[in-house]
Amino acid sequence: MRICLITEGSYPYVIGGVSSWVNALIGNFPQHEFILYCIGAKEADRGKYLYDIHDNTTEIREIFLDEFLKEKGKYGKRYKINAMHTKIISDMLCGENIDWHEFFICIRNIGFKNVSEFFMSKSFFDIIKQVYDNKYAHMPFTEYFWTIRSMLLPLFNLLVQDIPKADIYHSVATGYAGIIASLGSALYNKPFLLTEHGIYSREREEEIIKADWVKGYLKDIWIDFFNLLGNCSYDCACKVVSLFEKNRQIEIDIGCDKEKTMIIHNGIDVNKYKDITQKQPDDEYINIGAIIRVVPIKDIKTMIEAFSYVKRQISNARFYIMGPIDEDPEYYEECQSLVDVLEVENIIFTGRVNIKDYLGKMDILVLTSISEGQPLAILEGLACKKPFVTTNVGSCKELLYGNDEDSYGLAGLVVPVMDYEEIGKAVVKLCINEELREQMGQNGYERVSNFYTHDMFIDQYDKLYNRLVEEWQE
């Protein structure tokens, strides 16, 4: 089976949860052939893979959003655009009754190779002007016009790319990756499988609300646009897999057909963690650790403040931040200076390390992310029988507290996002109660071994792939 796996801003350029997931998926299906379609942000990343590519990956297509910016176009070109094209494109701009299949075919039928040139054509200007007059007439036209162009440039550029042939188009996000998968599915009449780790349109929405490069009244246009991209995937995919229940509910809320949704948890091979080095008996410290990339979304600063709180009460606490520090050097600097300002001792940034060398020595693990899907870090920690303190994001609560089906009890404590005092309190609680730590560690281990195993994860995808291909042929 040829599977076209589409990633956006993750594998193989970025280390992280989604990338590890992709890496594990491909590695565990030697019987299938994978074609990677990777959408990256910067062309400078081309060919810079941070993972060893598996042998069953037969082709890697790379496309970078910034390479579209280099395209030069002449203005004044004419295109054959009929009333139907106009209607389909302007419906898309308005976000109304879009038949994506029709839209893809329409764009490819216009037959332009150079998107800039098309955007600089009279035909396209007329469409934008018409949509503006009907829907956005109160807005400054110049800004609307430039916004629309910069918004659609990457999208249209993706729409004119060659899509590799495959039996299944499997995208790991909605967004641009979802567009490619939808397009492949439409062009070659093959199933589109979507696995959504986070909720793409929600993540973009948060970004845009915070962004200062978008003016207030344009924010809605951008948010609508990313919702549109998201909905394209929900419309075109025949199965939408989420990692946990909460996300499944959100997907349904924002427009995904309930029938399409299903859950496949992340999985982990518990046995791999059986023999890791344990804490030495003469180690008088209480070791608190975080398996984490030092980036803002993980909210390392709150973590440091929380530890400062802990340190005031537990003098023999020690804190390990285990993960790459080079992704956002500026943020790392800020974290360092926060450590200096708070004058907390015993905070150790390990940088990129082999987690297995450290995990066993930990007494407590923490995770303070602002946003998460289903963090692999928690699965790893639980597999090592470590209790957790996490913020209430993604599936953290489900992982630590369990859901209706399991009765393994608490595997840690869930606290509100960015509340360093609550985080600190929870950590202190675990610090002073060794019995509780052990109980929670055991609970977590049971849960992971029974619900989140690697084999289950692989097995479910295997069945899903086969079922999709079969159903599609019928």
Place this chain on the structure above:
Amino acid sequence: MAGIGFQLKKLFSDKGYLYKLRAYFFSTIVTTGPIIMCTCLIVFIQLFMNVVKLPYIQKQLIIGSIVYPFVFSQIITSVFSMVITRYVSDLLYKKEYNKINASFMGVITLSLIIGGVLGFAFYARSPLHIRYKIPPYILFMELIILWLQTVYLSAFRDYMRIVKGFLYGILIIVITIYICLSVLQLDVTMSILIGMDVGFFVIVSMLTYYIIKYFNKLGKDYFVFIKYIDKYASLIYISFFYTLGIYGHNFLFWRSNLGVTIFETYVFAPVYDVAVFYAFLTVLPATVIFVVNVETSFYDRYKEYYSLITTNGNGMKISKARDKMIYVLWQEIRKLIEIQFFISLLCMILGNIFLPYVGVTGLSLNIFIILSLGSFCCFMMFFIMLILLYFEDRKGAAMVISFFFIGNILLTQVSIRLGEVYYGFGFFIASILGFAIAVTRLTNYLNEIDYHTFCSQPVIARENSGVFHRIVKVLYKDDTEE
């Protein structure tokens, strides 16, 4: 720096005939002063040569020594004039005044090198005595500088300075000629040539002093302006081929049976050239009207439209401003055509009556009539082309000029073949053609002006690159620009 538009508007805001008259008088001086003065100068020299009864061949030598520098200096400077106008007005806009003086020095140096080499080549093959070669060569170089200076002065709209410069210069010419003749006892030919050199030297010096002083600072980036050649190559094309088109038909007639050769150096077609000279004078009023109208009523509408676009007006406001601008523009163009057409007709009639008194007769007079109509069309074409450039339609302007230039060359050739009756028709038809194409282009362009305004910009702005950008980079290690 009050621009001419501002000054003119003040003038025209007063009602009443007397004020209007004063206003037009002032505008005329300001816009066509130098041309009128140069014309007077040439007429004066002609009369003077008649009074002192200079032999025919000497007269022609003097005419050649003056006309050739005038014509060819204009052609040479036309290469840079539009690009440099653009560059200077951008610098003014960005308030980077220190670069203006530097570019002034740079463009003069470059033009003098080009002109110097070509002028040298021209006189090298001439059998004239060296003392008849040096003065026109100097005059040629002075005029190259002068035309470039007028570009600078009109870029910051100080037309009065130009007029004054010319006025003093011409006075000096007359005085110098008198001194050469009566005190130094030189011959008439030398006196006139030296007088011209000295007079224009004074003009050029005065204006140089003025420009340098005005911006005070002199940066080091003399040749940075050539970067504009990459982006605005079409402006070079437009202004060069327009100027060449203006004189092209003369050059062809010089080689026809009307041609006369003086000392194997200067070639003319006096019968044709004289007609051209007077025909061009008939359209001077149009220049005045154009400058006044464009600078006053149209420019305000134009600015309104573009400022709504840059300051985020909504679609409705932009549409209204656009319609108003287009309405005013066509109204002004129609007015211009009507008034100038009437003036041209009047001039043709008056020319028929009075030109014979200054020695224009027969064939020349017939050519004058048809060339007057031709000049009318040619100038209208030119004005519309300037409007196209206002709207950044360089492609359209280049198209118009191409048709005009090629048409002029081909049709003039044809008219020479067809014989005397058709002399002048080449220029006339080429001009009418150019005019018609210009109007069509402007109409089409204005119909889609919103589209052109928005979509001529690249989807993503990017650094300009080209040969001249790279040269500038090497010269100045400049990586901060644009």
